[in-house]
Amino acid sequence: MSERPQESQTDVSGIRIHSLRDGSGTALVYLHHSFGSAGWTPLLQDLSADHQVLAPDLPGYGKSTRPEWARHPRDLSILIAQWLCAEGIERPHLIGAGFGGWVAAELATMQPTSLASLTLVGSAGMLPREGRILDQFLIAHRDYVSAAFHASGAYERLFGTELEEAQLERWDRDREMTTRVSWKPYMLNRRLGPLLAGVRAPTLVVHGEHDGIVPRCCSDDYAAKIPGARLEIAGGCGHAIDLEAPQVLAKLVREHVAGH
Amino acid sequence: MLVVYFTEQPMSSYPEAAGLEAGYTSLLFSNKHFDPVEGSRLYNDRLEEYKHAEASGFDAIMTNEHHNSPFCMQPQITVWSSILAAVTDRVKILQLGNPLPVYDNPLQFAETIAMIDMISKGRLIAGIVRGAGQEMLCMNSNPAYNRERFDEAHNLLVKCMTEEGPFHWEGEHYQFRVVNPWARVLQKPHPRIFVPGVLSPSTIVWAAQHRYPYVALNTPLHLTGRLWDIYDVAARRVGYTAGPENRGYLLRVHCQDDEAKAIRNAREFMWMQGEFTGIGHPNWMSPAGYSSADQQLAAARAANRIGPRREAQPFEAQRESLELIAGTPGQVIDELRILLERTRPGILVLWGNDGKISHEDSMRCIELLGREVVPAVKEIGKELGLHDPFEIDAPVSLAETPASQIDPQPHYELPSATAAAPT
Numbered sequence: 001m002s003e004r005p006q007e008s009q010t011d012v013s014g015i016r017i018h019s020l021r022d023g024s025g026t027a028l029v030y031l032h033h034s035f036g037s038a039g040w041t042p043l044l045q046d047l048s049a050d051h052q053v054l055a056p057d058l059p060g061y062g063k064s065t066r067p068e069w070a071r072h073p074r075d076l077s078i079l080i081a082q083w084l085c086a087e088g089i090e091r092p093h094l095i096g097a098g099f100g101g102w103v104a105a106e107l108a109t110m111q112p113t114s115l116a117s118l119t120l121v122g123s124a125g126m127l128p129r130e131g132r133i134l135d136q137f138l139i140a141h142r143d144y145v146s147a148a149f150h151a152s153g154a155y156e157r158l159f160g161t162e163l164e165e166a167q168l169e170r171w172d173r174d175r176e177m178t179t180r181v182s183w184k185p186y187m188l189n190r191r192l193g194p195l196l197a198g199v200r201a202p203t204l205v206v207h208g209e210h211d212g213i214v215p216r217c218c219s220d221d222y223a224a225k226i227p228g229a230r231l232e233i234a235g236g237c238g239h240a241i242d243l244e245a246p247q248v249l250a251k252l253v254r255e256h257v258a259g260h
Numbered sequence: 261m262l263v264v265y266f267t268e269q270p271m272s273s274y275p276e277a278a279g280l281e282a283g284y285t286s287l288l289f290s291n292k293h294f295d296p297v298e299g300s301r302l303y304n305d306r307l308e309e310y311k312h313a314e315a316s317g318f319d320a321i322m323t324n325e326h327h328n329s330p331f332c333m334q335p336q337i338t339v340w341s342s343i344l345a346a347v348t349d350r351v352k353i354l355q356l357g358n359p360l361p362v363y364d365n366p367l368q369f370a371e372t373i374a375m376i377d378m379i380s381k382g383r384l385i386a387g388i389v390r391g392a393g394q395e396m397l398c399m400n401s402n403p404a405y406n407r408e409r410f411d412e413a414h415n416l417l418v419k420c421m422t423e424e425g426p427f428h429w430e431g432e433h434y435q436f437r438v439v440n441p442w443a444r445v446l447q448k449p450h451p452r453i454f455v456p457g458v459l460s461p462s463t464i465v466w467a468a469q470h471r472y473p474y475v476a477l478n479t480p481l482h483l484t485g486r487l488w489d490i491y492d493v494a495a496r497r498v499g500y501t502a503g504p505e506n507r508g509y510l511l512r513v514h515c516q517d518d519e520a521k522a523i524r525n526a527r528e529f530m531w532m533q534g535e536f537t538g539i540g541h542p543n544w545m546s547p548a549g550y551s552s553a554d555q556q557l558a559a560a561r562a563a564n565r566i567g568p569r570r571e572a573q574p575f576e577a578q579r580e581s582l583e584l585i586a587g588t589p590g591q592v593i594d595e596l597r598i599l600l601e602r603t604r605p606g607i608l609v610l611w612g613n614d615g616k617i618s619h620e621d622s623m624r625c626i627e628l629l630g631r632e633v634v635p636a637v638k639e640i641g642k643e644l645g646l647h648d649p650f651e652i653d654a655p656v657s658l659a660e661t662p663a664s665q666i667d668p669q670p671h672y673e674l675p676s677a678t679a680a681a682p683t
Contacts, residue, residue: 137397137543137547137548138287138288138397138541138543138544139541139543140541140542140543140563140564140565141560141563141564142564163564163566165561165566168557168560168561168564168566169557169560171560172548172556172557172560175548176404176548176549176556178548179402179403179404179547179548179549180402180404180405180549183400183402183403183404184400184402
C-alpha cells in the first residue's frame with residue numbers, strides 16, 4: 001500500500017506461496033482474512049519498523065497457487081507450517097485476522113512449541129455459543145467486506161467508493177478458495193476447541209467492540225481455552241481491526257511480542 | 261419426435277406483494293408464505309392435468325426438482341415421477357432431472373430410478389442435472405465441487421445400472437464400502453439419460469461426450485444454433501455424428517381456442533417479473549466455484565451491482581423471438597414449424613402452463629396441445645426428419661455404442677459459428 005516490500009515465491013508440497021516481506025529483527029508473520037490480502041497495509045508497514053514482517057497469501061488465495069486437494073483450513077495450516085520451515089523461520093510471532101486467525105490457531109495446536117507468540121484478531125474457527133458468523137456466501141462481496149469495518153468511511157478509504165473490477169476478481173477467487181475449505185460447517189471447526197488446551201504459545205486474543213462478522217463469544221472462548229491467553233477488546237473497532245485501526249493493533253501486538 | 265408436456269408446478273398463490281417487498285422470491289423468501297391448503301389443491305390439480313396430458317396424446321411428461329421458491333413445487337423429483345409411474349399407462353416419464361451433486365448419497369438415485377423404471381414398466385427417462393446454483397445454498401452442497409460431484413455421481417449411477425454388485429467405491433467425493441442396490445433397472449442397458457441446460461458450454465460438451473441428448477431450456481433462438489455447433493463438434497471428436505435424436509428443446513407454449521385468451525394467459529409466464537426461477541440475489545444463482553470463470557465473474561459483477569441488472573425481455577419481445585408462443589392451435593403450429601425448422605430437435609418439451617393460469621384453462625391448453633398440436637408437430641417432425649432416440653433405437657450412451665459405430669479417426673474441424681460460442 002505505502003512502501004515497497006519485497007515479493008517472494010516459495011514452493012512447498014507443489015504449492016507456490018507468494019508473500020510480501022520487509023524489515024529485520026524477530027520474525028512476525030501475518031495471515032490475512034478470507035477476503036484475501038489487502039497488500040502491504042499500514043499495520044505491516046508499522047510493524048516492519050522493528051521486525052521482519054512476512055505476509056503470505058494463504059494457499060489458494062491471492063497470488064499463491066491453489067492446492068486442489070485441500071478441503072479444510074487445517075490443510076492450509078499445514079502448508080503454512082511447511083512454508084515457515086522452507087523459509088527458515090523459527091519460532092515466529094504469528095498473527096491471524098478473521099479466517100487467517102483460524103488458520104493460525106490450527107497451526108498453534110499442531111506445533112505447540114514452534115511459535116514465539118500468537119495473536120488472534122476477530123478469529124473465526126470456533127462455534128459461536130450465541131449468534132452466528134456472518135455468512136459471506138449469502139451476500140455480495142462488497143457487502144461482506146464492508147461489514148468487516150465499523151467506522152464510517154473506513155472501508156471506502158481502503159477500497160474506494162467504486163468497486164474496481166480487478167478487486168472484485170481477486171475477492172471472487174479468494175471466495176472460491178474459502179468455499180473449497182470452509183463451506184460446511186461454515187467458518188468453524190468443532191475439533192479445534194478441545195485441542196486449544198495444548199497450545200503453548202503466549203496468546204493475545206483481540207476482538208473489535210463492534211465486530212459485525214465474528215461474534216464476541218468466539219474470542220471469549222479462544223481466550224478461555226488457550227492456557228494463559230489474554231483478551232483485549234478494541235474499542236470503537238469492527239471486525240477488521242488490522243485494516244481499520246492499524247495503530248491500535250500494532251501497539252497491542254508490539255506490547256505482546258515484546259514480552260516473548 | 262418425442263413431444264413432452266411440462267409445467268414448473270408454480271405455487272401461484274404466494275403473495276406477490278410480499279415477494280416484491282422482500283426483493284426476492286427464492287432461498288430466503290420465508291416459507292410462512294406457503295399455504296398448505298392451497299398447496300394441496302394445486303398438487304391435486306397438477307395430478308389431473310398430468311393424467312389429461314397422457315389422455316390427450318403427449319408422448320411424455322417431464323418432472324423436475326427445485327427448492328425454496330414458489331416457482332416450482334417439486335422439491336423431490338422422485339415423488340412426482342413415482343406418482344406418474346403409478347397413475348399413467350403409456351407416457352414416458354422424463355426426469356429433468358435428478359440433481360446428482362446436491363445429495364451426498366448417489367446410491368439413492370440408483371435405487372429410486374430402478375424402482376420407478378420397474379413400476380412404470382420401462383417408461384423412465386432418467387435425466388440428470390447439476391442442480392441450480394441456488395440449490396447449493398438450500399441443500400448446503402459445496403458449489404466449488406459441483407461438477408466433480410456430478411461427474412463422479414454419474415459414473416457411480418451408471419455403474420450401478422450396468423454392472424452387477426457388490427462392488428466397492430472409493431471416490432474423491434463418495435465412498436461406499438459396499439455398492440449392491442437390490443433394485444435394478446428394467447430397461448437395458450439402462451434408461452436413457454437426458455441432460456438439460458441453459459447454454460453452459462461445458463455441460464453441452466459433457467452431454468455430447470457421453471452421447472446423451474441435451475435439452476436446451478428455452479434458450480434464445482439465435483444462440484441455440486451455436487449450441488448445437490458445440491455439441492456436434494464435441495460429438496465428432498469422440499467418434500459419432502450427432503443428429504436430431506441428440507437435440508431437445510424446451511419452450512413455453514400456451515394454447516387456447518381464442519387467441520386473446522391464450523395471450524392473456526401466456527402473460528402468466530412473466531410472473532415473478534419474468535424471472536422464471538424466481539427473483540434472487542445473483543450471488544445465490546451462481547455461488548463461488550459453481551460456474552465457469554466467465555460466468556462466475558459476470559455473476560459477481562451483478563451481485564456487486566457493477567453494470568446493468570439482468571432483466572427479462574418484455575413479453576412482446578419474447579413472443580416476437582419465439583421464446584414464448586401463445587395462440588390458437590393453428591397459430592401455435594405455424595410458429596412451432598419455424599422453430600423446428602431452425603433448431604431441428606428430436607425432443608420437444610412444451611411448457612404449457614405457469615403462474616396463475618387456472619386449472620380449467622390449463623386442462624383446455626393441455627387438450628388442445630395434445631389433440632391438435634402434438635399430431636401436427638409430429639408430422640412436421642417426420643417431414644423434417646426429426647427423429648427421437650427411441651424411434652431410431654439410438655445407443656443410450658457413447659459407452660453403449662458398438663465399437664463398429666464409432667469413428668476411429670474422429671474429425672476435428674470446427675464450424676465457423678463455434679468461434680462465437682455462447683457462455
